[in-house]
Amino acid sequence: MAKFSINLKSGKIDSDKETIIGIDLGTTNSLVAYILDGEPVAVKDKDGKNTLVPSVIHFSEQGVIVGTKAKEKLESDPQNTIYSIKRLLGKSFNDLKEQQGYFGYEILDEDEERLVKIKVDDRYFSPIELSAEILKELKQRIETELEKTVSKAVITVPAYFNDTQRQATRDAGKLAGLEVLRIVNEPTAASLAYGIGRTEESQEEIVAVYDLGGGTFDISILEINDGVFEVLATNGDTYLGGDDFDRKIIQFWLDQMGKDEKTLFADKESMQSIRLLAEKAKKTLSINDDFTGEFEGRSLTITKTQFESMCSSLVEKTIEACQNALSDAEISTKEIDKVILVGGSTRMPMIKDNVSKFFGRPVHDKLDPDEVVALGAAIQADILAGNRKNILLLDVTPLSLGIETLGGLMDTIIPRNSKVPAKAGRNYTTSVDGQKNLKVSVFQGERDLVLHNRKLGEFILSGIPPMPAGIPKIEINFILDADGILLVKAKELRSGVEQEVEIRSQYGLSEEEMALMLLESIKNAESDMKTRALLEAKVEAENIILSAKKFVQNNTELLTLEEAEQTRFLTTALITATKGNDKDAINKAMQTLNEYTSPLAHRVMDHAISKAMKGKEIPPAS
Ligand code: ADP
Ligand code: MG
Numbered sequence: 001m002a003k004f005s006i007n008l009k010s011g012k013i014d015s016d017k018e019t020i021i022g023i024d025l026g027t028t029n030s031l032v033a034y035i036l037d038g039e040p041v042a043v044k045d046k047d048g049k050n051t052l053v054p055s056v057i058h059f060s061e062q063g064v065i066v067g068t069k070a071k072e073k074l075e076s077d078p079q080n081t082i083y084s085i086k087r088l089l090g091k092s093f094n095d096l097k098e099q100q101g102y103f104g105y106e107i108l109d110e111d112e113e114r115l116v117k118i119k120v121d122d123r124y125f126s127p128i129e130l131s132a133e134i135l136k137e138l139k140q141r142i143e144t145e146l147e148k149t150v151s152k153a154v155i156t157v158p159a160y161f162n163d164t165q166r167q168a169t170r171d172a173g174k175l176a177g178l179e180v181l182r183i184v185n186e187p188t189a190a191s192l193a194y195g196i197g198r199t200e201e202s203q204e205e206i207v208a209v210y211d212l213g214g215g216t217f218d219i220s221i222l223e224i225n226d227g228v229f230e231v232l233a234t235n236g237d238t239y240l241g242g243d244d245f246d247r248k249i250i251q252f253w254l255d256q257m258g259k260d261e262k263t264l265f266a267d268k269e270s271m272q273s274i275r276l277l278a279e280k281a282k283k284t285l286s287i288n289d290d291f292t293g294e295f296e297g298r299s300l301t302i303t304k305t306q307f308e309s310m311c312s313s314l315v316e317k318t319i320e321a322c323q324n325a326l327s328d329a330e331i332s333t334k335e336i337d338k339v340i341l342v343g344g345s346t347r348m349p350m351i352k353d354n355v356s357k358f359f360g361r362p363v364h365d366k367l368d369p370d371e372v373v374a375l376g377a378a379i380q381a382d383i384l385a386g387n388r389k390n391i392l393l394l395d396v397t398p399l400s401l402g403i404e405t406l407g408g409l410m411d412t413i414i415p416r417n418s419k420v421p422a423k424a425g426r427n428y429t430t431s432v433d434g435q436k437n438l439k440v441s442v443f444q445g446e447r448d449l450v451l452h453n454r455k456l457g458e459f460i461l462s463g464i465p466p467m468p469a470g471i472p473k474i475e476i477n478f479i480l481d482a483d484g485i486l487l488v489k490a491k492e493l494r495s496g497v498e499q500e501v502e503i504r505s506q507y508g509l510s511e512e513e514m515a516l517m518l519l520e521s522i523k524n525a526e527s528d529m530k531t532r533a534l535l536e537a538k539v540e541a542e543n544i545i546l547s548a549k550k551f552v553q554n555n556t557e558l559l560t561l562e563e564a565e566q567t568r569f570l571t572t573a574l575i576t577a578t579k580g581n582d583k584d585a586i587n588k589a590m591q592t593l594n595e596y597t598s599p600l601a602h603r604v605m606d607h608a609i610s611k612a613m614k615g616k617e618i619p620p621a622s
Contacts, residue, residue, distance in 0.1 A: 022377025028214025033378035066137035090165035135176035187220035189376025212345035233328035407535035425477035
């Protein structure tokens with residue numbers, strides 16, 4: 001039987017038709033939105049004031065609290081107050097070493113390779129569990145508002161989030177009791193909120209989404225065509241955000257007081273309180289020309305002009321990233337149709353001015369920059385609920401995906417910047433006679449050698465019926481779903497033996513690593529090319545050695561003793577050459593062997609043909 005409840009606030013009767021919610025799980029603030037009468041709305045707190053839930057968690061004997069109340073504990077109880085948890089999602093301690101001082105709480109450094117844990121009192125939490133606490137708070141908020149339970153959600157992530165980070169976000173949702181129907185990119189959600197791509201006959205549009213939040217900055221270039229959203233390029237800095245603007249103010253005040261950062265860092269409580277005061281100053285300067293506050297009994301001031309001049313290098317950095325994104329997407333500012341501002345920090349007038357100047361057009365800032373992403377997520381949820389047709393979402397994969405082939409070479413199957421969902425396949429074969437198993441090792445990265453790329457996983461295709469090397473036809477397919485999660489299938493086509501695995505990398509890449517890997521691949525392109533040529537020569541030589549050996553074995557009666565001896569001698573010379581690293585020597589030895597054996601091979605072939613003419617069979621190819 002259908003259940004009904006009356007929503008007193010809207011006076012609307014909700015049937016038990018399921019509401020899918022949209023969540024912006026932010027580094028600094030999170031919020032939840034849903035569709036009311038066809039339009040997205042962000043859910044407010046009990047007092048009906050704030051839609052933002054600070055992404056802060058406080059632990060005490062009374063239990064766990066999330067949001068504004070937890071943020072208040074940043075000063076009085078920093079060890080038990082966790083913030084910026086999104087930075088830790090899908091990361092290892094190694095990824096975060098440099099930024100240790102940034103966190104006021106304890107990050108466990110026992111195992112550098114594994115995903116991090118956070119120590120609170122004598123308990124350990126993973127970033128997934130902590131993110132789940134924030135999601136639970138949001139879930140509860142909307143359930144109170146709608147007076148019914150919700151169980152399905154769309155959660156947004158930055159466009160550059162890798163597989164591990166997306167998985168971690170999904171897992172956090174699961175832990176919070178939410179089925180995550182889709183992980184959607186934040187810039188895509190922001191565009192949806194502005195109505196871009198929502199009409200049936202939309203023409204092609206190129207949109208730049210500039211997102212400056214609390215701790216991160218990213219710029220995304222999207223192409224929207226016929227309801228299809230495609231991320232052309234992303235760029236940014238994962239350690240540049242509103243916090244850095246706060247830090248500039250702190251630095252300015254410390255200079256005024258003649259204090260240094262070290263002494264302040266040692267006293268966690270005063271560090272937190274000056275941090276909050278600086279943030280207050282920054283927000284005030286978005287609307288006023290000066291600010292005066294009090295810190296430990298002293299009066300501190302700052303003017304808008306001072307603030308803007310000390311932060312100009314930060315703003316400049318974001319503009320450079322915009323330029324880089326445009327270069328990557330191979331488009332000019334003139335081709336950009338719309339510029340959208342996202343993130344609380346875009347409220348600063350200097351940001352609006354500079355971004356608008358760079359792109360040469362006014363920016364879209366009508367919607368609350370804190371809310372746009374969540375509103376867009378709610379629209380995406382509505383699309384998934386089947387209420388809006390004709391909208392598709394396409395993203396791109398940030399790094400190439402491929403497998404290891406003979407010689408430790410990377411064979412790319414889905415190249416970087418491919419649209420997802422994506423499917424691609426390629427055929428391979430065995431390298432040894434009678435080979436029964438084939439190891440499929442999956443890698444992510446741009447370098448020619450797998451050892452420089454990141455291993456995502458591996459599996460073994462077993463039960464291949466014994467066949468000579470090169471005969472089995474093994475088809476390997478990569479299927480990348482809309483969330484960027486990879487499924488790898490391997491099938492031996494002659495026998496039908498099949499195997500498939502979903503690649504859930506245990507340990508993903510940080511954006512820094514990703515950027516580094518791209519950089520390295522450019523830097524090392526030349527040496528990689530040399531290594532690849534050497535390895536290819538070795539692989540080719542091995543094949544030739546194998547055939548030469550078989551040739552001598554199979555044709556004893558057709559070759560003279562001297563010919564057999566000389567072939568063996570040249571084969572050994574080639575084997576010796578392959579042990580070294582001189583590509584030219586290998587190629588030369590191959591050529592000598594080939595030149596010597598090719599007339600012999602012709603003679604053997606002629607003999608076989610004349611035998612066949614006499615009604616005999618052609619021998620199998622050696
Ligand atoms: P995130 O996406 O990282 O969770 P938000 O988009 O919520 O972050 O942005 C938070 C940042 O926005 C904080 O650094 C905050 O100080 C800053 N911010 C919020 N309002 C203003 C304002 N009026 N002026 C300047 N900065 C602001
Ligand atoms: Mg954000």
